[in-house]
Amino acid sequence: MSKRLFTDREAAEYLGFSRAKIWLLMKEGKLASIKLGNSRRIEVSELDRFVNENAIAN
Numbered sequence: 001m002s003k004r005l006f007t008d009r010e011a012a013e014y015l016g017f018s019r020a021k022i023w024l025l026m027k028e029g030k031l032a033s034i035k036l037g038n039s040r041r042i043e044v045s046e047l048d049r050f051v052n053e054n055a056i057a058n
Helices: 008-015 019-027 044-053
Strands: 034-036 039-043
Touching: 008 019, 008 039, 008 044, 019 039, 039 044
Parallel strands: none
Antiparallel strands: 034 039
16 A cells, blocks of 8 residues: 655655745645644645646647
């Protein structure tokens, strides 16, 4: 079974962004997250959606 929920650090590594950029995208509503206690998690499907919607065709 593969991991479904990523921390901000894991999401940043997955996308090649900084953690600050991940938090900015969540704050702007461009990247949905799930609040679990005092932390946030991002579904891998949400990260893939973000990439697909922001891809530029050559």
